[in-house]
Amino acid sequence: MTNQRIFITGGASGLGRSIALRYARAGWRVCIGDVNPTRGAEVLRELQALAPAALYMPCDVTRAEDLRAVAERLTADWGGVDVVVNNAGVAAPGAIEDVPLEDWQRVLDINVMGVVRGCYVFTPLFKRQGQGHFVNVASMAGLLDVPRAACYNASKAAVVSLSETLQNEFVGTRLGVTLVCPSFFKTNLAESLRNVDAATRAAVNRVLERSTVSAEDIAEQIFQAVRQRTFYVLPHVQGRQAWLMKRLLPRPLYMRLISAQLRRMRGSDSRKTA
Numbered sequence: 222m223t224n225q226r227i228f229i230t231g232g233a234s235g236l237g238r239s240i241a242l243r244y245a246r247a248g249w250r251v252c253i254g255d256v257n258p259t260r261g262a263e264v265l266r267e268l269q270a271l272a273p274a275a276l277y278m279p280c281d282v283t284r285a286e287d288l289r290a291v292a293e294r295l296t297a298d299w300g301g302v303d304v305v306v307n308n309a310g311v312a313a314p315g316a317i318e319d320v321p322l323e324d325w326q327r328v329l330d331i332n333v334m335g336v337v338r339g340c341y342v343f344t345p346l347f348k349r350q351g352q353g354h355f356v357n358v359a360s361m362a363g364l365l366d367v368p369r370a371a372c373y374n375a376s377k378a379a380v381v382s383l384s385e386t387l388q389n390e391f392v393g394t395r396l397g398v399t400l401v402c403p404s405f406f407k408t409n410l411a412e413s414l415r416n417v418d419a420a421t422r423a424a425v426n427r428v429l430e431r432s433t434v435s436a437e438d439i440a441e442q443i444f445q446a447v448r449q450r451t452f453y454v455l456p457h458v459q460g461r462q463a464w465l466m467k468r469l470l471p472r473p474l475y476m477r478l479i480s481a482q483l484r485r486m487r488g489s490d491s492r493k494t495a
Contacts, residue, residue: 226302228252228291230282230339231309233260236358236403238267239440240306245271247444250299254280254291255309274299282309282335288342301346304447306356307339307380313372320372332376336383344396352395354447357384361404361460365467368483377402388452399446403439404457 227244231237232253245251245268252275253268255261261277268275278294280287295302310332313324336357347353362370363377384400391397439456446454455461463482467475 223248224250225304226250226252226295226299227304227306228254228295228302228343229306229308230254230280230335232306233257233264233277236436236439237306237308238264239436240308240356240443241268241275242271243437243440243444244304245275248272250274250276252276252278252291252295252302254278254282254287256281282307282338283330285338285342288338292342292346296346301350301353302343303352304354304356305339305343306358306443307336308356308358309335310358310360310376314370315372316369317371325372328372328376329379332373333379333383336380340383340387347396348394354397354399354450355384355387356399356401356443356447358401358403359384361402361455361457361464364402364464365460365479367479384452397447397450398452399443399450399454400452401439401443401446401454401456402460403434403455404460 227241227249229237229241229251232241233255234257237253237255241251241253241264249272251268251272253261253264255264255277256279258279261279265275265277276294276298278287278291280291282288292302311328313320313328340355340357343353343355357380359380360373360377362374363379363381366374381400381402384398388398434456439454442454442456445451455464463479466478470478
């Protein structure tokens with residue numbers, strides 16, 4: 222049994238739920254925040270079977286006051302929090318001219334400013350405690366540059382930069398950061414899509430379902446990374462290889478390799494749907 226405490230945004234589904242369950246199994250006190258109260262209540266029941274002190278709090282990461290309410294509740298009930306996972310996120314696939322500016326604003330408000338708000342609200346609490354650890358969930362999209370995903374790529378690249386900056390700011394303190402950059406894995410990300418046709422939604426779901434890496438696998442890697450105070454978590458072998466190629470190869474050669482990989486993926490999809 223442990224007295225350690227964790228808060229997870231977007232904790233009622235997908236990766237957030239898997240992280241919550243992994244920590245509950247380890248005996249942590251777990252609080253999930255989510256905008257979906259029905260799912261929040263369902264996951265809370267799962268958590269309380271493992272960790273009776275588990276909490277669910279309604280939390281919209283576009284509202285700093287929601288995050289402040291969580292910080293105040295955890296301070297009052299638990300005396301603080303040890304790990305904050307900024308996990309909530311949405312997607313908006315499409316070419317630059319096809320994604321409405323309103324979708325850009327929504328994605329940036331959740332994916333970027335949601336993480337900013339989480340770090341902004343909880344850093345002072347961490348400093349008062351003298352310790353704390355952020356887990357910021359970005360994506361390989363933030364390290365690479367796959368076409369027809371400019372909005373999502375840009376939002377996750379901002380999370381990468383923010384996390385790297387915080388790592389520098391926290392040098393010499395007991396505050397830490399872990400940056401998580403998964404590729405595709407089985408999750409409910411497609412539910413967040415707006416202004417996309419059925420074919421695009423189906424294509425996203427096919428890519429997600431094809432992955433051999435599960436949310437539970439990534440949650441385990443996060444658990445170990447926080448324990449070891451590791452910065453990068455890149456769960457997918459192909460993602461790590463692509464990032465290495467981007468950093469080492471001349472840009473024209475890297476672009477040709479990315480184009481060839483995308484053609485292979487489209488060919489595979491067309492054969493499956495033929």
